[in-house]
Amino acid sequence: MAAAAAARHSTLDFLLGATADCNAILKGLQPIFQQQRMTETIHSWEDHGYLATYTNKNGSFATLRIYPHGLVSVDLQSYNDDMKGRDKIDHILNKIEERMKELFQGSIKRVKRLPAIVRGDAIDRYWPTADGRLVEYDIDEVVYDEDSSFQNIKILHSKQFGNILILSGDVNLAESDLAYTKAIMGSGKEDYTGKEVLILGGGDGGILYEIVKLKPKMVTMVEIDQLVIDGCRKYMRKTCGDVLDNLKGECYQVLIEDCIPVLKRYAKEGRKFDYVINDLTAVPISTSPEEDSTWEFLHLILDLSMKVLKQDGKYFTQGNCINLTEALTLYEEQLGKLYCPVEFSKEVVCVPSYMELWVFYTVWKKRTEI
Amino acid sequence: MAAAAAARHSTLDFLLGATADCNAILKGLQPIFQQQRMTETIHSWEDHGYLATYTNKNGSFATLRIYPHGLVSVDLQSYNDDMKGRDKIDHILNKIEERMKELFQGSIKRVKRLPAIVRGDAIDRYWPTADGRLVEYDIDEVVYDEDSSFQNIKILHSKQFGNILILSGDVNLAESDLAYTKAIMGSGKEDYTGKEVLILGGGDGGILYEIVKLKPKMVTMVEIDQLVIDGCRKYMRKTCGDVLDNLKGECYQVLIEDCIPVLKRYAKEGRKFDYVINDLTAVPISTSPEEDSTWEFLHLILDLSMKVLKQDGKYFTQGNCINLTEALTLYEEQLGKLYCPVEFSKEVVCVPSYMELWVFYTVWKKRTEI
Numbered sequence: 201m202a203a204a205a206a207a208r209h210s211t212l213d214f215l216l217g218a219t220a221d222c223n224a225i226l227k228g229l230q231p232i233f234q235q236q237r238m239t240e241t242i243h244s245w246e247d248h249g250y251l252a253t254y255t256n257k258n259g260s261f262a263t264l265r266i267y268p269h270g271l272v273s274v275d276l277q278s279y280n281d282d283m284k285g286r287d288k289i290d291h292i293l294n295k296i297e298e299r300m301k302e303l304f305q306g307s308i309k310r311v312k313r314l315p316a317i318v319r320g321d322a323i324d325r326y327w328p329t330a331d332g333r334l335v336e337y338d339i340d341e342v343v344y345d346e347d348s349s350f351q352n353i354k355i356l357h358s359k360q361f362g363n364i365l366i367l368s369g370d371v372n373l374a375e376s377d378l379a380y381t382k383a384i385m386g387s388g389k390e391d392y393t394g395k396e397v398l399i400l401g402g403g404d405g406g407i408l409y410e411i412v413k414l415k416p417k418m419v420t421m422v423e424i425d426q427l428v429i430d431g432c433r434k435y436m437r438k439t440c441g442d443v444l445d446n447l448k449g450e451c452y453q454v455l456i457e458d459c460i461p462v463l464k465r466y467a468k469e470g471r472k473f474d475y476v477i478n479d480l481t482a483v484p485i486s487t488s489p490e491e492d493s494t495w496e497f498l499h500l501i502l503d504l505s506m507k508v509l510k511q512d513g514k515y516f517t518q519g520n521c522i523n524l525t526e527a528l529t530l531y532e533e534q535l536g537k538l539y540c541p542v543e544f545s546k547e548v549v550c551v552p553s554y555m556e557l558w559v560f561y562t563v564w565k566k567r568t569e570i
Numbered sequence: 571m572a573a574a575a576a577a578r579h580s581t582l583d584f585l586l587g588a589t590a591d592c593n594a595i596l597k598g599l600q601p602i603f604q605q606q607r608m609t610e611t612i613h614s615w616e617d618h619g620y621l622a623t624y625t626n627k628n629g630s631f632a633t634l635r636i637y638p639h640g641l642v643s644v645d646l647q648s649y650n651d652d653m654k655g656r657d658k659i660d661h662i663l664n665k666i667e668e669r670m671k672e673l674f675q676g677s678i679k680r681v682k683r684l685p686a687i688v689r690g691d692a693i694d695r696y697w698p699t700a701d702g703r704l705v706e707y708d709i710d711e712v713v714y715d716e717d718s719s720f721q722n723i724k725i726l727h728s729k730q731f732g733n734i735l736i737l738s739g740d741v742n743l744a745e746s747d748l749a750y751t752k753a754i755m756g757s758g759k760e761d762y763t764g765k766e767v768l769i770l771g772g773g774d775g776g777i778l779y780e781i782v783k784l785k786p787k788m789v790t791m792v793e794i795d796q797l798v799i800d801g802c803r804k805y806m807r808k809t810c811g812d813v814l815d816n817l818k819g820e821c822y823q824v825l826i827e828d829c830i831p832v833l834k835r836y837a838k839e840g841r842k843f844d845y846v847i848n849d850l851t852a853v854p855i856s857t858s859p860e861e862d863s864t865w866e867f868l869h870l871i872l873d874l875s876m877k878v879l880k881q882d883g884k885y886f887t888q889g890n891c892i893n894l895t896e897a898l899t900l901y902e903e904q905l906g907k908l909y910c911p912v913e914f915s916k917e918v919v920c921v922p923s924y925m926e927l928w929v930f931y932t933v934w935k936k937r938t939e940i
Contacts, residue, residue, distance in 0.1 A: 207641060207643060245629055251625060253621070255615075263631075267649055279618075279637055314704055320585045324682065326684055328685050337704075361888060361927075376920075437923075523729050525691075534655075548921055550746075
């Protein structure tokens with residue numbers, strides 16, 4: 201993808217202490233735009249203040265919205281992102297800020313200028329959190345971008361987090377996120393030596409790479425998407441090391457398959473694991489289990505996982521963002537509806553690239569009383 | 571502060587695969603705005619496409635900017651944030667997205683709808699990172715907001731991070747950020763038992779609270795701003811416990827003073843400490859030491875700190891965001907210009923509420939050869 205120019209959208213807001221004299225503000229700020237030889241169009245409402253639009257010959261434009269309740273919002277958008285253009289925008293915004301401060305003599309409650317939003321750039325830096333907040337990442341390169349039959353797979357380079365795997369728009373894991381892998385492996389409290397482990401999903405190879413170091417008997421990883429493995433093997437090497445270079449090693453195998461039929465097969469065969477680690481992407485964002493098959497899917501996975509789990513085995517999974525309390529509660533309700541009674545604990549972990557705290561679950565079969 | 575209504579600013583961008591037929595797009599989208607009975611104003615450029623502005627009787631407005639290079643940007647701003655209004659905006663944006671997809675039949679490279687930006691709200695949720703990225707916090711309450719003679723002091727409540735101390739717009743520390751306090755104390759590798767410790771700044775009480783638990787001989791904390799202590803004592807209790815309830819305890823004292831004269835006094839008296847922990851707010855963001863007194867200040871603090879540090883003592887401080895490499899390099903250059911030769915190590919730490927990785931320094935006097 202060529203590094204096309206993009207539009208920079210700058211904002212500047214003034215929250216006033218009282219209702220605004222809209223006309224005085226408009227009159228006060230007009231000269232700044234006129235000085236830039238911008239063409240003005242004014243729309244006025246009887247009860248809702250003013251909208252002034254300013255267009256520049258070079259294609260940039262500004263809007264000045266004056267709300268009578270005491271909010272003044274300035275927007276400036278320009279294409280062709282050169283430093284000279286940026287300086288010019290800063291200059292205009294500085295002028296507006298100065299003028300507003302003159303007009304209001306210290307009675308402005310808040311002046312807020314956000315970092316400019318870059319729109320339509322070849323590199324997309326905005327990846328909202330699971331709880332819907334706007335966050336900008338320090339992404340400077342698109343490393344991998346493929347559509348598989350299951351999802352869009354992007355690997356983007358972040359200056360501070362290293363390469364980040366993003367599946368259909370969801371930040372999955374960055375090379376900085378060993379904290380995620382550790383958490384979903386039981387936070388260092390488990391002994392994997394000589395154990396049988398089943399990983400559901402986990403195509404980035406992080407869990408597999410870390411467990412293989414711990415001398416397990418056998419790790420089986422079931423990942424549906426070959427293209428995730430292809431991308432991560434190449435570009436997430438801090439996460440997966442060399443473990444994805446071959447789909448089979450001394451103590452592990454990777455099956456490129458849908459995990460549901462695999463789980464059913466294992467359940468039928470009576471195969472049992474010491475650990476089942478569910479690293480599937482399906483995040484239970486939905487909060488209406490009746491209407492959403494996500495919950496049915498989660499329930500099926502959980503039930504089948506319990507069937508292939510030894511009586512004293514442990515099931516680990518990531519849950520959700522700590523703020524999505526409803527979704528977390530509904531997930532915990534699902535745990536009460538499995539074919540066998542289970543107990544669970546949870547842990548809150550800071551995963552560097554997530555920009556939000558994440559809940560991880562440990563589930564085990566309830567010890568039956570003798 | 572009353573929970574005043576604010577303006578919601580929604581954006582929707584289409585990055586097209588090729589240059590755009592601006593007129594066809596305008597014609598295609600016009601009916602959607604007309605259906606809302608919005609008043610249209612069109613500005614057209616010879617070489618720069620179109621800007622269409624739409625105003626609604628209720629005071630809301632939209633801009634549609636069509637760039638001939640293949641970017642279409644829609645902005646929608648409305649005051650009075652009720653759910654009905656939100657649904658209406660979503661409805662309009664959905665219609666636009668549908669129509670664009672019809673027009674371009676799968677040749678759109680990217681459709682991007684960011685979480686709406688809330689402008690001029692009583693609670694400000696946007697606190698950019700040190701490296702200038704836009705991030706939205708999950709802030710739901712202004713807990714404390716005071717201007718001291720030194721700075722603006724805010725304590726805001728975040729759903730996931732607990733209360734956050736923000737000094738003059740800089741996110742300082744949240745109740746979730748024990749990782750910060752641990753890092754600036756040497757990451758658990760130091761034995762504070764029976765030691766003399768000097769803390770510069772640290773008004774949130776986090777370091778003091780953690781060190782006092784470790785049975786030091788005496789901790790002296792020098793914080794300039796009584797109002798920071800007042801706010802944190804009340805609202806950052808997960809961080810400071812009860813340690814700020816009194817300015818004097820069995821093994822600690824808090825001096826409400828500028829640390830520079832205190833350091834000078836101690837240096838003159840020949841007082842020495844095992845540990846000096848610099849937790850001052852002055853972040854060396856500037857990258858031009860010649861022109862900025864921040865660097866002189868930093869140098870002075872460092873020099874005086876070395877003077878009051880025992881020969882085998884350690885100096886801990888926070889550095890900067892890992893992305894500000896120039897500022898970090900300049901800081902390290904300062905370390906080479908002190909009155910005595912020093913060595914240093916650094917560590918990168920994920921502080922939950924920071925949304926960026928942070929560098930911490932350990933500095934010690936170079937062992938002189940015998």
